[in-house]
Structure formats: C-alpha cells, structure tokens
Amino acid sequence: xxxxxxxxxxxxxxxxxxxxxxxxxxxxxxxxxxxxxxxxxxxxxxxxxxxxxxxxxxxxxxxxxxxxxxxxxxxxxxxxxxxxxxxxxxxxxxx
Amino acid sequence: xxxxxxxxxxxxxxxxxxxxxxxxxxxxxxxxxxxxxxxxxxxxxxxxxxxxxxxxxxxxxxxxxxxxxxxxxxxxxxxxxxxxxxxxxxxxxxxxxxxxxxxxxxxxxxxxxxxxxxxxxxxxxxxxxxxxxxxxxxxxxxxxxxxxxxxxxxxxxxxxxxxxxxxxxxxxxxxxxxxxxxxxxxxxxxxxxxxxxxxxxxxxxxxxxxxxxxxxxxxxxxxxxxxxxxxxxxxxxxxxxxxxxxxxxxxxxxxxxxxxxxxxxxxxxxxxxxxxxxxxxxxxxxxxxxxxxxxxxxxxxxxxxxxxxxxxxxxxxxxxxxxxxxxxxxxxxxxxxxxxxxxxxxxxxxxxxxxxxxxxxxxxxxxxxxxxxxxxxxxxxxxxxxxxxxxxxxxxxxxxxxxxxxxxxxxxxxxxxxxxxxxxxxxxxxxxxxxxxxxxxxxxxxxxxxxxxxxxxxxxxxxxxxxxxxxxxxxxxxxxxxxxxxxxxxx
Numbered sequence: 001x002x003x004x005x006x007x008x009x010x011x012x013x014x015x016x017x018x019x020x021x022x023x024x025x026x027x028x029x030x031x032x033x034x035x036x037x038x039x040x041x042x043x044x045x046x047x048x049x050x051x052x053x054x055x056x057x058x059x060x061x062x063x064x065x066x067x068x069x070x071x072x073x074x075x076x077x078x079x080x081x082x083x084x085x086x087x088x089x090x091x092x093x094x095x
Numbered sequence: 096x097x098x099x100x101x102x103x104x105x106x107x108x109x110x111x112x113x114x115x116x117x118x119x120x121x122x123x124x125x126x127x128x129x130x131x132x133x134x135x136x137x138x139x140x141x142x143x144x145x146x147x148x149x150x151x152x153x154x155x156x157x158x159x160x161x162x163x164x165x166x167x168x169x170x171x172x173x174x175x176x177x178x179x180x181x182x183x184x185x186x187x188x189x190x191x192x193x194x195x196x197x198x199x200x201x202x203x204x205x206x207x208x209x210x211x212x213x214x215x216x217x218x219x220x221x222x223x224x225x226x227x228x229x230x231x232x233x234x235x236x237x238x239x240x241x242x243x244x245x246x247x248x249x250x251x252x253x254x255x256x257x258x259x260x261x262x263x264x265x266x267x268x269x270x271x272x273x274x275x276x277x278x279x280x281x282x283x284x285x286x287x288x289x290x291x292x293x294x295x296x297x298x299x300x301x302x303x304x305x306x307x308x309x310x311x312x313x314x315x316x317x318x319x320x321x322x323x324x325x326x327x328x329x330x331x332x333x334x335x336x337x338x339x340x341x342x343x344x345x346x347x348x349x350x351x352x353x354x355x356x357x358x359x360x361x362x363x364x365x366x367x368x369x370x371x372x373x374x375x376x377x378x379x380x381x382x383x384x385x386x387x388x389x390x391x392x393x394x395x396x397x398x399x400x401x402x403x404x405x406x407x408x409x410x411x412x413x414x415x416x417x418x419x420x421x422x423x424x425x426x427x428x429x430x431x432x433x434x435x436x437x438x439x440x441x442x443x444x445x446x447x448x449x450x451x452x453x454x455x456x457x458x459x460x461x462x463x464x465x466x467x468x469x470x471x472x473x474x475x476x477x478x479x480x481x482x483x484x485x486x487x488x489x490x491x492x493x494x495x496x497x498x499x500x501x502x503x504x505x506x507x508x509x510x511x512x513x514x515x516x517x518x519x520x521x522x523x524x525x526x527x528x529x530x531x532x533x534x535x536x537x538x539x540x541x542x543x544x545x546x547x548x549x550x551x552x553x554x555x556x557x558x559x560x561x562x563x564x565x566x567x568x569x570x571x572x573x574x575x576x577x578x579x580x581x582x583x584x585x586x
Binding site: 010063066084088091092 | 121122123128129130131132136137138139140141142146154155156157158159160184186187188235236237239240241242243244245246247248372374381382383384385
C-alpha cells in the first residue's frame, strides 16, 4: 500500500485536520516510511496462525452494575466554551 | 397472501431489514458507573469517562454483558465465546470520544431467528444476523436556539444492544409484527424496558423494492424511528418514492434518510460526498470479551418462560388457536393475567376460550376507555375468573355479565357480591319462564296471529317482551326453546 496525495487528503478530512501543501508532503513521506517498515512483517509466513489482537494474557476486567450518583453537570460543563441551562451549547448542527 | 404493491407498470415487492437498538435495562452505563435514569437534569449523569476526558479508561459492566447473552438466547441465537470491541470513528457534537465503542467483526451474539404469527394462523421466521453491544451517544437539541445546538450527555455511554435482521421482511405490517415480537421477548427477559416513547427501543429500517423474483434493489436506510406507527408510515412512503423513481426510468441512490413525523415524508440525511468511512479498529483500551460455556449455561438456566414456549403451552393445555395464544403471550402482563385468572378455579380450564375473549375484548376495552394499564386493573384476575365461572355455570347470562363487569370495574366489588346484591341470577327454572311466556302470549294476541301467519321475525319480539319481564335474567336458550314450543302448539 502506498500513501498518495488523495489518501492523505481523505485522512486529513476524516480527522478534521487542516494540512497545507508542505505538511501534506511531509506526512506522505512519513506515513509511507511507517508502512514500509510494517510491511516487513509480510516476509513472515503466517499461514494457519490466528491473528493476535492482544499480547496480554489477562482477561477483560469487569465491574458490577452499581451506579454512582454523579450530579456532574457543574464539573462536566466547567471547561465548555459555551453552555446554557445545563447544556453544552455548540455551533448549530443541521441535519 | 399477496405482499405485492401495484405500480403504474407492474407489481413491486418490498425488501425490508431492521436494525433495532434496545437499551439494556441496567443501573449504570456500559463502560462507566454513571446512572442510566431517564429524565434527569441535563449533563447530571456524566462521568469523566462519558465526557471522554483525557486518560479515562472504560471498564465493562458485567451485568450488561449478561443481558446481551440472555437476549441472544431468547432470540434462539448462537452466543460467541469470543467477541471484540471496536471503535467506530465519526465526528458529531454529541459524541465526545469522536468514536463509538461498538462491535464490528466479532459480535457477542451471532445468527438467530424469531417467529411472527399472522391472524390467519400462519407464521413466518425472520432471521437475525447478529446482536452486538455498543454505546449510545448523547442527545442533541436543535430547536431550542436559532444559532446553537444544545447537547446533553446523560445518554452518552448507555449500553445498547443492536439487533440486526436479515432482509426477510416483505410488508410494513410484518415489520411492525417483527419489532413487536422482539419487544415482547426483551420484556419477558427483562433485558430492556421496551419503552419506545423514551427511546429505549428504536429502529433503523433498510428498504429496497424489486420486481418479484429479481435481485435485491439498491436500498435506503431510514434512521431512528421510535414507534411502530412511524415505522409503517416511513416504509410505505419510502417504497412509493422508490417505485416512482424506478418507473420513471431513474435509479435509486443508496442513501441515509430521515423521517419527518409531521409530514410523513422521508428525505436524505447526508449527501454522498460525506459518505461515512468509520475506520473500525479494535479498541486498544479493551481486551477481547471472553465468555465460557459455563457462564453461558448459568445465564441460560436463569431464563424465564418465553412468549413462544408459553404460546405452545397455552395451545396444548387449553386448546387455544395459534393466534389467540400469540395475542395472550405478546405481553407478559397479559399472559400473567390469563394464567392467574384461569388457575383461580379448576372449572375454568374447560372454558379457556371464554376467558381469552373476556380478557382481550371486554376487559381490554374497559381498560382502554379509562386509560388504565392491565397491571393496575381494578378487576383482579381471580375476580374475572369468578365472573366467568358464573357465566359458564349458567348462573348469569353473558349479556348481564357485561353489566356486572362494568360494575366490578367501577366499584371494585366481586362478581358474586354484585350478582347477589342486585339479584341478577339467571332464571333457569322452567316453570317460572313458562309463566312469563304465557303472560306475553296472552297480552299480545295480534302478534301471535301474525307470527302464526308466517311472520317468523316476530319471535324476537316475544323474546324481548319475556326478557323485559324477567329483567334480562331468563336463560336465553331455555326461553327460546319454550317460546317456540308454545307458539307452535297454538298452530
């Protein structure tokens, strides 16, 4: 797989990151280097080997279904740039 | 059954699949300890995890996992011992993480099926593709302010079960029956409260149309419908829209649609350019979810009787029709009521059909009229049983029983009390009825003449007169028999 200008533009748009031409060029170079490096793994024969999704042998920790009263609104809204009557107020999203 | 709809040029068939989102009935959220209570003050039930503050890590709610497994068993589905949580990435104001934790490649529950029952006694299986666990997003309010959208994160992180069907549904009615059936199963299992108004149960509908027997057409998805009525309306509108496009030579563009509940129309939600690319990948904050056979077995053994099992039991034990039994078992409240009522007296087992009718027509219409739920019925199942016993033993007539039921409903008295107090016992004594009939015949010589002259319809008149004299208490069958007998003897 090769990263080109189109791919980098698409990734940038999906990530809501604005890139200028110079930055795009740099990212294309960087990402291709990373992909080349990972590509080395293809040299290993992985036939009949289950994909590994986690290297830890521990199991998923679970919690009991107990709710803690948070009464969180003040704390949660503290850093909001704009709020009203307990809501976050954000630029209008039109659907 | 003809499932086709007529177009200008030929018939069309709808192909429908549903994605149902059912909120797990739990105290706390899927990955945090915030409360799930509905209707609280905005942003009052938001932990740092739900608000996606940096460094916060999700810890899964064991109970929610068990409820998903339980639901899977109820859907006759395969439970997967191994499943994985993935991130579904997209930007939206009510999604603080910038991704939803969901399950993509390895869901917790695999293929299953549910059965829907039609009025004509036939049934149909709808196949389930999968059920997976995921987080709900927050709630956006767009109509409070002209330039702002308000966001409430109380719902953010609440556990949902997404239940995906195969495109096995062919009509709006089938779609309605399917979601009703899923709702009924969830409520018997007690894994979701089934409250569609509060959004605990909602559906996305995928729909396409095709000429019968041909390949599936291009589908559109109608998002977020929260009532069975809207689901049917939206399907009808969207199918018509697609047919009109196709018949005028156009083609369907795959699209996500919104349904406007006040106009009854669908419209595209996002244009193609913004087509979603969710870039799913396994959430590095969460290990794979493993469930042992032993745990599954334990959950299976805790499962109560489900609507279909109960339906078959009712058919076997009480000789009820498939449809009657499915109406009774659609709602747990109804089947519980029926069970208690019919078991209140050993005699009633032989009159199951009467019990069904009195619950589903007489009692239900009184409850509807007064806007009362069955569980709060002023007439207890035992008292209704007693009333039906009085009918089945001919102590009161069915007609009088209706008045008695209304009285029971408003006064809270038992059937026996009311019948005794008002002296409503049916007159079955032959001699007493004969006396009344003799009087009626004596009082109406002209009518008798006309009847004997061939006006058969006048029989009803005599019955009415005699009933009036007995205040409606004469046993109608005995009354009829004696009356005919006496009149014919005059001939």
